[in-house]
Amino acid sequence: MSTLPTTLPDWLALLESRHAEVHINMGLERVRQVKERLNLAFSCPVIMVAGTNGKGSTCSMLEAILLRAGYKVGLYIKPHFLDFNERARINGDMASDGALIASFNAVEAQRGDIDLTYFEFTTLAIMHLLAGAKLDVAILEVGLGGRLDAVNVIDADVAIVTSIDIDHTDFLGTTRDEIGFEKAGIFRPGKAAICSDPVPPPTLIAHAEAIGADLWLLGRDFNYSGDKQQWNYGGREQRRNSLAYPSLRGANQLLNASAALAALEVLRFELPVGAQEVRTGLVVVELPGRFQVLPGRPTVILDVAHNPHAASALAQNLGNMGFHPYTYAVFGIMQDKDIDGVVAPMAQYVDHWCVANLPSPRAADPETLAATLAALPLGDAKPGERSVTTFADPAQAFANAMSRAGENDRIVVFGSFYTVAGVMAARKSSHH
Template sequence: MQNLPTTLPEWLAMLETRHSETQINMGLERVQAVKARMGLQFSCPVVMVAGTNGKGSTCAMLESVLLRAGYKVGLYIKPHFLDFNERARVNGAMAGDAELVASFAAVEAARGATPLTYFEFTTLAILHLLAGAGLDVAILEVGLGGRLDAVNVIDADVAIVTSVDIDHTDYLGSTREAIGFEKAGIFRPGKAAICSDPVPPQSLIDHAAAIGADLWLMGRDFNYSGDKQQWNYGGRAQRRNSLAYPSLRGANQILNAAAVLAALEVLRLELPVGAQEVRSGLVLVELPGRFQVLPGRPSVILDVAHNPHAAAALSQNLGNMGFHPYTYAVFGSMQDKDIDGVMAAMGEHVDHWCVCGLASARAAGAAELAAKAQLMLAGRSDSDERSVAIFADPAEAYANALSRAGENDRIVVFGSFLTVAGVMVARKSSLH
């Protein structure tokens, strides 16, 4: 136990070097063992959220509504953009360095000789922090999959699966049925299991039945209806009418919001929430990097779309934005993503590709992205007015797009979290 780090940056640096050999190590035995030694458990309702896309939005809306209702809410969400502290929130505020350092030390003390990956170690630390914060409710976002994700060592009172699509195929399988089974791993016997995917995989339905979970399906157990001004929620025993649309943009957000209201219906005895709190919670919710349109001109849109399903949603949202003469894309991606699928979903909108490298060993090379972009533009009749340029990092790519874009044009920053984070950092430093 000698010479443990005393600051958060020192802890994170140590964990990154210590666990570089085991980036992702599937299986919960090690995490379960350390959790047991820590005596880690929650004395409040726990809502767990998994899914290919829409997890962050669902967590943010649920947190926003419950905060408006006066509850003390804990949130674990990831990855972070600028500061690690973003991953742990208590009552809407990021956890402080001192609290995180104390929780890291608690995990290290209980770990003994048990090796933990960076993700496992930090997850246990944040769970420890939240479990000791005197919460009324905890909201936990699952990282990869569900069944074998470190967060799944906690038993959720309500489990939500937002969407099931193809991503992380190396770990989760290459079909929606295989991935659906992994996501359904967060369901528990006798507890509510909510799925807001309109076409849930049969594997998810079968697993819920096999373990005796209380499955809530979109269209069967809960649904929504609406017009341009407002929408209505209908559940098993609760209706909510004349609701405002969520401030998070995009057609898919109504599915996420309906799942949030289903979760609140399940918890209505422990955590009653009024109509006005639901309305204001949905209107005031904020989530960086999910179809986030920044103020000013040219329009700048930040979106962490990094799989075809998310890119298709981004494309649809861009199509609803009205006319822009030219669209510049700042794009960087991890190598293990379906890059062709992502770029194809966005191809109709992008006139100028500013592709970039990323600071990760898993990143795709910018030259490879540029070659794919050139192929896409080659098929267009107006290809002589289009361009592809290569940059070392997101900040350079964004600076170039900004220098070329007219005030009526738009810049879309998308792909990896690292792409969006790189531009956020660049914008932040340019303001100081």
Template sequence: MSKIPATLPEWLALLETRHSKEIDMGLERVASVKKRLDIEFKCPVIMVAGTNGKGSTCAMLEAVLLKAGYRVGLYSKPHFLDFNERARINGENVSDQVFIDTFAEVEVKREQTSLTYFEFTTLAICKLLADANLDVVILEVGLGGRLDAVNVIDADVSIVTSIDIDHIEYLGDTREKIGFEKAGIFRPGKSAICGDPLPPQSLIDHANAVGADLWLFGRDFNYNGDKQQWNFAGRTQRRNSLAYPSLRGANQLLNASAVLAALEALRDVLPVSAQEVRTGLVMVDLPGRFQVMPGRPTVVLDVAHNPHAAATLSQNLDNMGFHAYTYAVFGSMLDKDIEGVVEQLKGKVDHWHVCDLPLPRAASAEQLKEKVIAAGALVDLEKTVATYNSPEEAYADAMSKAGENDRIVVFGSFLTVAGVLRARRSALH
């Protein structure tokens, strides 16, 4: 490469166009560059995989460990507005300059090895976190587990949040196949926590085969609660009278339980008090996960993009109380089970605003419209579906039509939520 980019946007533009495939499964190339970069973590590493709930679980871990006074590094993805959201140190996004310097280092050390955008940026973020003198690092897996670039790191505790059908072309078309891929992050002799109440047998078998210390929900840890508070019970540790996490939604106690199981597994090296758990869970903040925005009409942002997540979103909408009409702003990748998502939400939505997204592998607004109609979402004359060139356009039209007692639900791809967040941000300035 002749010229090293001088800014972060220039770097990202280069990385997006360099490798022939957006996703190129396999760890050999990443592992070779990791070795040359000498990436070594001198603190505990917690790795989080799963179909849904990864981001929430990482955010809760970060919030509780920060509250306990630890220096915490976090790698999460994708980002909404700024690439810097992907790497955080002590709750703050990493600066452009740190990324630029680390990208330059990876560029030199990769030599002739071809890396995808995701592989290159994963190595850079692991390198900067490994060098940041931290007490604990949380790494979110991108796709699957076994062959994901993050899995070149050996975790001290691995969490699999949930297992459902998604990314079929890479991970397989059954929960058993996908469970095996997710279990690929488990390590011999290390704690492996599964927060899914019905884990596939393949995950249990793989954990046993590699000699991981498997924690199963319902056997090794569980929770119970009433309307005011909830309690966690682990193998040797109980946490009672906990406030509900500030992240709203039906599955957040499952995610929070997996978090507390991971903290129990690390209690000798990273002790956390009951009060730090309470405060951390109440303080946790994560955009786009059943995020209810202030003001009227009610606006809900949710990155639900598969049927499992859409079912949870549907349940959460039911718990919100009465709204006269519900407008949906919906954009999706074409490789998703769009019919399955619409099926979960069609009874909740009156007016569909479907939109194009700025990626070649996105479904077009016309394709989404066809699928909404085919799913029987327009059962009466009151219901409508309209197409838009972008999430921003779809959202602007929904806002112009919705009354103050209505609600607008923005869901689907991260890009759908990001477009609306960008529109809201520019409206404030």
């Protein structure tokens, strides 16, 4: 038995080295066995959130509202931008290295000869950490799909599916019907199953009904309405009126907020939440990298949009921002994404593309990307006012955009978590 790492970076390096070859190993049997050996169980309500886009926003809104209501809240959310610790939060604070190491040791001690992927191991460790933290409520974000995601070895009291769109086709299928079935895998018999996608695939509805889940559909069981100033939520038995718009900007945020309020309606007896706590929670909620507008000039927008559904929401948000003479895009993306579908809605807004390579073997080649972008229709741009340049990494691409942009221009960083994380890290180091 070799000695185990004593620091978090060493632990993460060990986990990465163990499973360099198996990125996603489908099937939950191994995870379930280790979970049972750990006696891993939550003694509080568990809210689980899956979906193509909007998972992080919905989790963050729930966390913000429940913290305002005075509850002890645990959150598992992915991925991280700068520190692995961002994935585990207790009462709004990141878990300490020491707490994570203790849970890594616990999983390792019970794993025996069972092989776990990096994602499975870290998921079990963080759920172990949260389960032992004497929480009032746990919020768990599902990584990929739902049915076969490691988080799904826990039975949620309330399961939310935010949106169903085409993203990880290699693993989840190529149609909304196939993907909807995968996401519906987090539903449980007799438990609330909330779907805030306005057009849920028939497979999701059929699965919920087949297992006897209590299905909440947008427009049937809960809905929202609003004007310029405020909005209202209506559920089966609960109404919430004159709510402020969520501080997370964007077209889909009322869908996400409505799903969060439906979950709170389901849990209204176990976790009562007052009107003021809902209002304040929605106003203060923050989520890095989701249409995050940084203070200062030129305006910098960070958005992890990496599929067509998210990119069209980002484009819509850019269109609602008011006038900027020029828009620079710092853009890098994974090769396996629908690249044409991501850049198409953005093309009309971007004048200057700063294309970055990303620190991943799956990164799209910048030269190939540049050729794709150079061939896009010009839109409103005058000839000579469009440019496409390539860079070795997001930090260099961002530095170039900053050096060229005027103070009334804007820079939008998008295409991948790696793109946004690279710029966040560069900004952090330049501020020190």
